[in-house]
Amino acid sequence: MTTMTTLTGESVHVDGDLDVLADDLAGRLIRPGDRDYDEARALWNGMTPRHPAAIVRCASTDDVSAVVRFAAERDLLLAVRGGGHNVAGTAGVDGGMVIDLSAINHVEVDPASRRARAGGGATFADLDAATQVHGLAAPGGVVSKTGIGGLTLSGGLGWLRRKHGLTCDNLVAATLVAADGTVHEVDEERDPELLWGLRGGGGNFGVVTELTYQLHPVGPEVFMGLAIHHADRAEEALRSYRDWVTDLPDEVSSIASCGSVPEADDFPEEYWGEPCVILVACAATDIAHGEALVQPLRDLDDPIADMSGPVPFTELQQLFDADYPDGIRYYWRSLHLPDLSDEVISRVLAWLHRCPSPRTTLDLWHLGGAMSRIAADATAYGDRSAPFLLGIEANWTDPADDDANLRWTRDCVEALEPLSTGREYLNFPGFLEDGQRTLRAAHGEANYARLRALKRRLDPHNLFRLHQNIAPDHT
Ligand SMILES: Cc1cc2nc3c(=O)[nH]c(=O)nc-3n(C[C@H](O)[C@H](O)[C@H](O)COP(=O)(O)OP(=O)(O)OC[C@H]3O[C@@H](n4cnc5c(N)ncnc54)[C@H](O)[C@@H]3O)c2cc1C
Numbered sequence: 001m002t003t004m005t006t007l008t009g010e011s012v013h014v015d016g017d018l019d020v021l022a023d024d025l026a027g028r029l030i031r032p033g034d035r036d037y038d039e040a041r042a043l044w045n046g047m048t049p050r051h052p053a054a055i056v057r058c059a060s061t062d063d064v065s066a067v068v069r070f071a072a073e074r075d076l077l078l079a080v081r082g083g084g085h086n087v088a089g090t091a092g093v094d095g096g097m098v099i100d101l102s103a104i105n106h107v108e109v110d111p112a113s114r115r116a117r118a119g120g121g122a123t124f125a126d127l128d129a130a131t132q133v134h135g136l137a138a139p140g141g142v143v144s145k146t147g148i149g150g151l152t153l154s155g156g157l158g159w160l161r162r163k164h165g166l167t168c169d170n171l172v173a174a175t176l177v178a179a180d181g182t183v184h185e186v187d188e189e190r191d192p193e194l195l196w197g198l199r200g201g202g203g204n205f206g207v208v209t210e211l212t213y214q215l216h217p218v219g220p221e222v223f224m225g226l227a228i229h230h231a232d233r234a235e236e237a238l239r240s241y242r243d244w245v246t247d248l249p250d251e252v253s254s255i256a257s258c259g260s261v262p263e264a265d266d267f268p269e270e271y272w273g274e275p276c277v278i279l280v281a282c283a284a285t286d287i288a289h290g291e292a293l294v295q296p297l298r299d300l301d302d303p304i305a306d307m308s309g310p311v312p313f314t315e316l317q318q319l320f321d322a323d324y325p326d327g328i329r330y331y332w333r334s335l336h337l338p339d340l341s342d343e344v345i346s347r348v349l350a351w352l353h354r355c356p357s358p359r360t361t362l363d364l365w366h367l368g369g370a371m372s373r374i375a376a377d378a379t380a381y382g383d384r385s386a387p388f389l390l391g392i393e394a395n396w397t398d399p400a401d402d403d404a405n406l407r408w409t410r411d412c413v414e415a416l417e418p419l420s421t422g423r424e425y426l427n428f429p430g431f432l433e434d435g436q437r438t439l440r441a442a443h444g445e446a447n448y449a450r451l452r453a454l455k456r457r458l459d460p461h462n463l464f465r466l467h468q469n470i471a472p473d474h475t
Pocket of ligand 1: 044079080081082083084085086087089090091101120121140141142143145146147148149150151152153155156157158202203204206207208209324427428466467
């Protein structure tokens with residue numbers, strides 16, 4: 001017997017109704033006991049196991065519409081799964097229903113208009129593979145396995161952010177199934193307010209079954225800077241890095257990642273496991289110009305390794321994939337920084353030395369450039385004035401270490417918060433603790449009020465509530 005949890009926490013029996021739904025779908029209904037149930041319910045973060053009562057692997061917008069109506073009519077708890085990579089595990093729900101978009105992952109590219117239409121369950125690997133055939137790319141994230149859905153709807157920081165903006169800035173159209181099951185074609189002409197809301201407002205307004213991106217000429221090769229500094233010299237290296245990025249042209253987007261030297265063949269074996277700072281940069285321009293732009297990064301102080309060089313853009317997009325295997329344990333937070341002061345640098349390094357896991361990193365993302373020239377009220381995303389984002393990524397494998405890693409991350413956030421702008425990045429959301437405060441600070445009060453009005457129009461009963469939730473009322 002299938003029992004499902006409603007929005008108010010009650011249990012309802014849905015067996016016969018579910019069978020009727022399954023018969024009408026082009027996609028597949030997966031239930032506990034089915035041979036692929038465990039594979040279908042698995043999420044990227046091993047800290048967030050979920051046991052839904054039903055997972056619908058939708059094959060089309062019509063399927064999504066039918067499932068949304070089914071859930072709305074019965075007030076069922078409903079999760080939406082794009083790439084399943086949300087750190088808080090919002091793509092699953094215990095006892096509820098999941099709309100799994102992974103089979104809606106087509107990508108169609110129109111090189112003439114430089115646009116790509118991609119299914120809401122595509123990953124950046126899917127999108128990059130299709131667009132790079134034409135020497136084009138949409139700004140994405142820095143790991144190719146993440147879903148375009150979740151990443152785009154809450155922002156999107158990647159290697160093209162300073163040259164071409166956030167991923168959500170490049171979202172030009174979408175197909176959305178609202179909470180009553182109606183299908184909305186969204187673009188600047190047909191529903192500019194909803195397009196505004198999808199550029200940073202998360203999964204609050206419905207299921208996006210198709211996203212259309214503005215593309216830009218990129219690659220096929222770009223120049224990558226990658227210099228590793230031992231932690232003994234990290235303070236110096238980070239200060240030099242800060243000085244270097246101060247007047248950097250938009251072409252170069254970079255991250256200073258404080259962690260440990262990976263135990264991998266490409267890295268010098270004598271330093272494996274040693275604390276370090278890895279400076280990584282992408283120059284989104286032709287190779288010769290890119291090499292010249294990145295040269296100063298390679299010359300900073302005395303790196304223990306310089307692995308810079310031209311790489312296919314798709315390879316750069318996958319550079320970090322292996323560092324984030326499915327199913328291990330993760331807890332990620334973030335803070336925007338008004339500057340990279342000497343004090344921030346020394347505190348970040350002090351927290352690096354205290355972290356319980358060698359897999360953990362403290363990542364300083366250099367922002368600015370094109371993404372920062374968009375006004376706070378021009379998209380739901382909000383303010384873009386901070387020049388740096390600190391990503392605090394606790395990554396570990398043993399459940400026995402959960403407490404130590406969660407404590408370290410929370411203490412680190414608390415200690416560094418006074419040096420921050422007080423704003424977190426919604427794509428690195430921890431476990432959504434303190435959700436409303438974080439959400440309002442991220443969007444800003446004026447944007448938040450506009451988002452709430454949109455929510456009342458498209459989802460007045462708050463069916464889509466499991467991601468960072470914009471409540472339609474004041475609850
Ligand atoms: C390994 C790794 C690397 C990352 N790197 C970056 C990075 O470089 N830059 C960056 O900005 N972020 C990065 N992130 C964060 C990432 O953007 C978020 O985790 C994001 O939520 C992942 O999207 P997803 O579709 O895979 O998530 P899911 O877990 O599938 O979805 C998360 C939520 O998004 C909503 N959602 C997803 N798809 C849709 C859709 N089609 N329609 C409506 N709602 C939808 C739902 O509310 C869902 O609960 C990274 C995350 C991981 C795990």
